[in-house]
Amino acid sequence: MTAKPQPQPTPLTEPYWAAASQGKLSLQRCTACAVWHHFPVPRCTSCGSDALTFEPVSGHGTVETFTIVHRSFAPGFTGAPYAMAWIALPEQAGLRVFANVTDCLPETVTIGMKVTVWFEQRGDFALPNFRPA
Numbered sequence: 711m712t713a714k715p716q717p718q719p720t721p722l723t724e725p726y727w728a729a730a731s732q733g734k735l736s737l738q739r740c741t742a743c744a745v746w747h748h749f750p751v752p753r754c755t756s757c758g759s760d761a762l763t764f765e766p767v768s769g770h771g772t773v774e775t776f777t778i779v780h781r782s783f784a785p786g787f788t789g790a791p792y793a794m795a796w797i798a799l800p801e802q803a804g805l806r807v808f809a810n811v812t813d814c815l816p817e818t819v820t821i822g823m824k825v826t827v828w829f830e831q832r833g834d835f836a837l838p839n840f841r842p843a
């Protein structure tokens with residue numbers, strides 16, 4: 711059986727993965743204008759500053775939209791259906807992360823569902839997933 715793929719950190723995303731390995735959902739934030747960014751960007755898309763850092767968020771969120779994957783063609787993702795969602799975070803309007811919704815039957819996932827982050831260990835990495843809050 712093929713293993714699920716590992717993240718491939720870049721200099722831009724390495725702090726995200728380092729925080730995740732410590733069980734923290736930490737997202738990029740501009741120190742000049744305080745706008746959050748996800749996915750990480752080399753320069754702030756709001757003010758143009760390159761003074762960007764990573765700060766932890768609460769880990770609470772709301773399912774904004776989702777899909778249920780019944781047949782995956784990605785290596786390692788065979789078996790039971792699973793739900794993938796955009797999770798809206800309360801820290802900023804429009805701030806979202808893309809993750810699995812676990813610990814419930816995929817067909818019970820709904821838009822507006824309150825969820826909280828947890829981390830799945832995969833090799834040397836930990837990946838954020840969300841479960842019903």
Ligand SMILES: [Zn+2]
Binds near residue numbers: 742744754755758
């Ligand atoms: Zn900025």
